[in-house]
Amino acid sequence: DAGVTQSPTHLIxxxxxxxxxxxxxxxxxxxxxxxxxxxxxxxxxxxxxxxEEERQRGNFPDRFSGHQFPNYSSELNVNALLLGDSALYLCxxxxxxxxGGETQYFGPGTRLLVL
Amino acid sequence: DAKTxxxxxxxxxEGRAANLPCNHSTISGNEYVYWYRQIHSQGPQYIIHGLxxxxxxxxxxxxxxxxxxxxxxxxxxxxxxxxxxxxxxxTHTNAGKSTFGDGTTLTVKP
Numbered sequence: 001d002a003g004v005t006q007s008p009t010h011l012i013x014x015x016x017x018x019x020x021x022x023x024x025x026x027x028x029x030x031x032x033x034x035x036x037x038x039x040x041x042x043x044x045x046x047x048x049x050x051x052e053e054e055r056q057r058g059n060f061p062d063r064f065s066g067h068q069f070p071n072y073s074s075e076l077n078v079n080a081l082l083l084g085d086s087a088l089y090l091c092x093x094x095x096x097x098x099x100g101g102e103t104q105y106f107g108p109g110t111r112l113l114v115l
Numbered sequence: 116d117a118k119t120x121x122x123x124x125x126x127x128x129e130g131r132a133a134n135l136p137c138n139h140s141t142i143s144g145n146e147y148v149y150w151y152r153q154i155h156s157q158g159p160q161y162i163i164h165g166l167x168x169x170x171x172x173x174x175x176x177x178x179x180x181x182x183x184x185x186x187x188x189x190x191x192x193x194x195x196x197x198x199x200x201x202x203x204x205x206t207h208t209n210a211g212k213s214t215f216g217d218g219t220t221l222t223v224k225p
Contacts, residue, residue, distance in 0.1 A: 004158070033212055033213075035215075041217065042200075042202060042215030042216055042217055042218055043159065043213075043215045044215070045212045045213070045214065048212055056212055058212075088156070090158050090159070092158075092159075092213075102147050102149065102164065102206050102207075103149070103161060103164060104161065104212075104213055105161060106151075106158035106159045106160070106161075107158050108157060108158050109156075109157070109158050111156075
Protein backbone atom coordinates (compact mmCIF):
# COMPACT_ATOMS: atom_id res chain seq x y z
CA ASP A 1 0.00 0.00 0.00
CA ALA A 2 1.73 3.14 -1.23
CA GLY A 3 1.78 5.99 1.20
CA VAL A 4 1.72 9.68 0.38
CA THR A 5 4.33 10.62 -2.20
CA GLN A 6 5.68 14.05 -3.06
CA SER A 7 7.89 15.42 -5.77
CA PRO A 8 10.45 16.81 -6.07
CA THR A 9 12.28 16.12 -2.81
CA HIS A 10 14.38 19.28 -3.04
CA LEU A 11 14.13 22.44 -5.09
CA ILE A 12 16.13 25.64 -5.40
CA UNK A 13 14.53 28.75 -6.90
CA UNK A 14 15.30 32.45 -7.03
CA UNK A 15 13.14 35.30 -5.81
CA UNK A 16 10.28 36.16 -8.14
CA UNK A 17 10.12 32.74 -9.74
CA UNK A 18 7.18 30.38 -9.64
CA UNK A 19 7.20 26.81 -8.34
CA UNK A 20 4.89 23.78 -8.59
CA UNK A 21 4.98 20.96 -6.06
CA UNK A 22 3.17 17.67 -6.52
CA UNK A 23 1.49 15.17 -4.23
CA UNK A 24 -0.12 11.77 -4.65
CA UNK A 25 -2.36 10.74 -1.76
CA UNK A 26 -2.40 7.43 0.06
CA UNK A 27 -4.45 4.80 -1.74
CA UNK A 28 -8.13 5.17 -0.91
CA UNK A 29 -7.86 8.77 0.25
CA UNK A 30 -9.82 11.57 -1.38
CA UNK A 31 -8.57 14.68 0.39
CA UNK A 32 -5.25 16.47 0.20
CA UNK A 33 -4.00 19.17 2.54
CA UNK A 34 -0.85 21.24 2.18
CA UNK A 35 1.30 22.57 4.99
CA UNK A 36 4.31 24.84 5.19
CA UNK A 37 6.93 24.14 7.84
CA UNK A 38 9.61 26.72 8.50
CA UNK A 39 12.77 25.62 10.24
CA UNK A 40 12.20 24.98 13.94
CA UNK A 41 8.43 25.46 13.79
CA UNK A 42 5.40 23.22 13.52
CA UNK A 43 3.62 22.78 10.20
CA UNK A 44 1.22 25.57 9.22
CA UNK A 45 -1.95 24.74 7.26
CA UNK A 46 -2.09 26.28 3.78
CA UNK A 47 -5.23 24.77 2.25
CA UNK A 48 -7.17 21.59 1.64
CA UNK A 49 -8.68 20.11 -1.49
CA UNK A 50 -11.65 17.77 -1.67
CA UNK A 51 -13.67 16.84 -4.76
CA GLU A 52 -11.35 19.06 -6.80
CA GLU A 53 -12.38 22.15 -4.84
CA GLU A 54 -10.53 24.18 -2.22
CA ARG A 55 -12.43 23.29 0.94
CA GLN A 56 -10.50 25.21 3.57
CA ARG A 57 -7.72 27.77 3.53
CA GLY A 58 -5.27 28.94 6.14
CA ASN A 59 -3.74 32.39 6.49
CA PHE A 60 -1.66 32.39 3.32
CA PRO A 61 -1.67 34.97 0.52
CA ASP A 62 -3.14 34.42 -2.93
CA ARG A 63 0.35 33.71 -4.25
CA PHE A 64 -0.30 30.22 -2.92
CA SER A 65 -2.73 28.29 -5.07
CA GLY A 66 -3.54 24.68 -5.67
CA HIS A 67 -5.35 22.15 -7.72
CA GLN A 68 -6.73 18.67 -7.26
CA PHE A 69 -7.11 16.27 -10.14
CA PRO A 70 -9.79 13.61 -10.69
CA ASN A 71 -7.38 10.93 -9.46
CA TYR A 72 -7.12 12.91 -6.16
CA SER A 73 -3.52 13.95 -6.71
CA SER A 74 -2.74 17.59 -6.09
CA GLU A 75 -0.41 20.44 -6.94
CA LEU A 76 0.69 23.42 -4.90
CA ASN A 77 1.73 26.50 -6.85
CA VAL A 78 3.58 29.45 -5.38
CA ASN A 79 4.05 32.58 -7.49
CA ALA A 80 6.43 35.48 -7.03
CA LEU A 81 8.62 33.57 -4.60
CA LEU A 82 10.01 35.40 -1.57
CA LEU A 83 12.98 34.45 0.56
CA GLY A 84 10.51 33.73 3.36
CA ASP A 85 8.88 30.99 1.30
CA SER A 86 11.90 28.79 1.98
CA ALA A 87 10.50 25.88 3.96
CA LEU A 88 9.55 22.22 3.98
CA TYR A 89 6.24 21.81 2.16
CA LEU A 90 4.21 18.87 3.39
CA CYS A 91 1.30 17.14 1.78
CA UNK A 92 -1.16 15.15 3.87
CA UNK A 93 -3.99 12.95 2.71
CA UNK A 94 -7.13 11.76 4.46
CA UNK A 95 -10.41 10.05 3.74
CA UNK A 96 -12.90 12.85 4.27
CA UNK A 97 -15.64 11.23 2.22
CA UNK A 98 -15.95 8.14 4.39
CA UNK A 99 -14.31 8.49 7.77
CA GLY A 100 -14.40 12.19 8.56
CA GLY A 101 -10.87 12.85 7.47
CA GLU A 102 -9.44 13.63 10.88
CA THR A 103 -6.56 11.20 10.52
CA GLN A 104 -3.99 12.65 8.17
CA TYR A 105 -1.07 10.82 6.66
CA PHE A 106 1.87 12.93 5.64
CA GLY A 107 4.32 12.63 2.81
CA PRO A 108 8.09 13.14 3.19
CA GLY A 109 7.87 16.75 2.06
CA THR A 110 9.52 18.95 -0.53
CA ARG A 111 12.28 21.21 0.75
CA LEU A 112 12.21 24.53 -1.11
CA LEU A 113 15.07 26.97 -0.91
CA VAL A 114 14.55 30.45 -2.35
CA LEU A 115 17.73 32.43 -3.05
CA ASP B 116 -9.60 23.92 16.92
CA ALA B 117 -8.82 23.97 20.62
CA LYS B 118 -5.37 25.16 21.66
CA THR B 119 -2.93 22.66 23.16
CA UNK B 120 -0.03 23.17 25.54
CA UNK B 121 2.97 20.86 25.66
CA UNK B 122 6.33 21.07 27.43
CA UNK B 123 9.02 22.14 24.95
CA UNK B 124 11.36 19.26 25.74
CA UNK B 125 11.68 16.00 27.68
CA UNK B 126 14.34 13.34 28.16
CA UNK B 127 13.81 9.63 28.63
CA UNK B 128 16.19 6.73 29.27
CA GLU B 129 16.25 4.01 26.65
CA GLY B 130 14.00 1.10 27.60
CA ARG B 131 11.93 3.17 30.01
CA ALA B 132 8.42 4.46 29.43
CA ALA B 133 8.12 7.94 27.96
CA ASN B 134 5.10 9.88 29.19
CA LEU B 135 4.32 13.00 27.16
CA PRO B 136 1.66 15.32 28.59
CA CYS B 137 -0.69 17.64 26.74
CA ASN B 138 -3.18 20.17 28.06
CA HIS B 139 -6.28 21.00 26.01
CA SER B 140 -8.56 22.68 28.52
CA THR B 141 -10.83 24.29 25.88
CA ILE B 142 -11.59 21.05 24.06
CA SER B 143 -15.19 20.66 22.93
CA GLY B 144 -17.35 17.56 22.82
CA ASN B 145 -16.77 16.57 19.20
CA GLU B 146 -13.03 17.21 19.12
CA TYR B 147 -10.57 14.37 18.91
CA VAL B 148 -7.11 14.29 20.48
CA TYR B 149 -4.44 13.31 17.97
CA TRP B 150 -0.75 12.63 18.37
CA TYR B 151 1.82 12.83 15.59
CA ARG B 152 5.58 12.74 15.70
CA GLN B 153 8.20 14.12 13.38
CA ILE B 154 11.66 12.72 13.13
CA HIS B 155 14.20 15.23 11.88
CA SER B 156 13.43 16.48 8.35
CA GLN B 157 10.76 13.85 7.70
CA GLY B 158 7.00 14.28 7.39
CA PRO B 159 4.91 13.93 10.57
CA GLN B 160 3.88 10.38 11.38
CA TYR B 161 0.45 9.56 12.79
CA ILE B 162 0.69 7.77 16.15
CA ILE B 163 -2.72 7.48 17.78
CA HIS B 164 -5.96 9.34 18.45
CA GLY B 165 -8.94 9.22 20.80
CA LEU B 166 -12.19 10.93 21.67
CA UNK B 167 -13.07 9.94 25.23
CA UNK B 168 -11.68 6.51 25.98
CA UNK B 169 -8.09 5.45 26.43
CA UNK B 170 -6.61 3.93 23.32
CA UNK B 171 -3.71 1.58 22.60
CA UNK B 172 -2.07 0.49 19.39
CA UNK B 173 1.22 -1.08 18.41
CA UNK B 174 3.07 2.20 18.80
CA UNK B 175 1.69 3.81 21.92
CA UNK B 176 -1.08 4.29 24.45
CA UNK B 177 -3.21 7.40 24.85
CA UNK B 178 -4.68 8.26 28.23
CA UNK B 179 -7.38 10.95 28.23
CA UNK B 180 -8.61 12.37 31.54
CA UNK B 181 -12.28 12.02 32.37
CA UNK B 182 -12.91 15.75 31.88
CA UNK B 183 -10.95 15.53 28.58
CA UNK B 184 -8.92 18.60 29.45
CA UNK B 185 -5.60 16.81 29.26
CA UNK B 186 -4.03 13.67 27.87
CA UNK B 187 -0.81 11.66 28.04
CA UNK B 188 0.92 9.79 25.27
CA UNK B 189 2.83 6.77 26.56
CA UNK B 190 5.62 5.06 24.67
CA UNK B 191 6.02 1.93 26.82
CA UNK B 192 9.64 1.06 26.02
CA UNK B 193 11.37 4.01 24.42
CA UNK B 194 14.18 3.39 21.96
CA UNK B 195 16.72 5.77 20.46
CA UNK B 196 14.59 5.80 17.29
CA UNK B 197 11.74 7.40 19.26
CA UNK B 198 13.75 10.62 19.51
CA UNK B 199 11.52 13.12 17.69
CA UNK B 200 9.20 16.11 18.05
CA UNK B 201 5.81 14.98 19.31
CA UNK B 202 2.73 17.03 18.47
CA UNK B 203 -0.56 16.91 20.35
CA UNK B 204 -3.46 18.19 18.26
CA UNK B 205 -7.15 18.68 18.88
CA THR B 206 -9.37 18.62 15.83
CA HIS B 207 -13.07 18.62 14.97
CA THR B 208 -14.88 15.85 13.17
CA ASN B 209 -14.70 16.61 9.44
CA ALA B 210 -12.16 19.34 10.08
CA GLY B 211 -9.74 17.64 7.75
CA LYS B 212 -6.89 19.84 8.88
CA SER B 213 -4.55 19.86 11.84
CA THR B 214 -3.34 22.90 13.76
CA PHE B 215 0.18 22.22 14.96
CA GLY B 216 1.88 23.98 17.84
CA ASP B 217 5.57 23.70 18.65
CA GLY B 218 5.33 20.19 20.11
CA THR B 219 7.59 18.42 22.61
CA THR B 220 11.08 17.41 21.62
CA LEU B 221 11.65 13.99 23.17
CA THR B 222 15.24 12.86 23.46
CA VAL B 223 15.79 9.20 24.31
CA LYS B 224 19.20 8.68 25.87
CA PRO B 225 21.19 5.44 26.11
